[in-house]
Amino acid sequence: MPRLKPGDSAPVVTLIKARLYKLEDYHGDTLNNHYDTILQNAVKQFQFRHGLPVNGLPDKATLAELNIPLKSRISQILVNMERSRWLPVTLSSVYLAVNIPEFKLHVYHADSLLWSCSAVVGQTMHQTTVFYGEIKYVVFSPYWNIPPSIVRNEILPGIKNDPNYIAKHDMEITGYLDGLPVVRQKPGPMNSLGLVKFMFPNSYNIYLHDTPSKSLFGETSRAFSHGCIRIAEPVRLANFLLKEDKEWNPEKIAAAMHAGKERYATLAQKVPVFIAYFTAFTDRDNRLNFRKDIYNLDGELAALILSGNGVY
16 A cells, blocks of 8 residues: 555545544545545544554554454453453552553552653563562662573573673673672673662562663654563652662662662552553543453463353
8 A cells, every 4th residue: 555644545544534434533525535634634633543653654563453354352351351350449558550561650559640661671581471470679779680581591601602792791700600700790880780679578480670772762663671660760760769768869869870889779669560561541531442462362262251161
């Protein structure tokens, strides 16, 4: 299909208008084939609801989402309604929620959304686990204690190819365990965790953290990490979590982040964190949103629900 832009006319425009009208994104005339401003805004809303680049153009990705069958969307909604049952009905305190397919961190107080920011989650081969935790510490100028799997699959090959690999990446070997070197990366601008991390002890070794790779937040699909969650606004989160602590203010937080020496700040009250997986949800304007099933988790749950005899 030729690339359409506002001002163009083509027979396919009436089909796009008709589909967006049924989806309640478009409210204009569905009979003419003119790509007008009303349709452009409707396409933008549709793109926003599906986590696509909002350019107002019916590009390949947008048309692919438009062509997903209604039956598939109903199944997707059922799966995510079931997932919503796994969460608490209400919380009266501050809590954080990361929605993996949305690539977002949301900060709430009770039912009020305070703010959100972009997040980078685990690759398909290093999936971020869905679970509940409680933030207990903010760690400034953190060491990165590199997991054995990364040491085995990435660090050792790096050392084999370059004897100076450890020094070049500002790392150090602190010992040996089960035949592998114990490696950590020193605090500083090269550190893969950035200048601060947020710890909620768990068996998955997952936490929130800063990153020196800021450019990744500009990508639409942000599944790049080894499983931990990189957040776009770590300074804002640190200030938010420590706002009631008289020992910490924005100046002290900034200084600790750049001190080059690891320092822990213990929260007076643990903050709940939900790592969730919603590929369908309503936003704060009650608009139905969909996201890609990046870990291919929807199909199995849908089969269990629709069979009527699954245990989950």
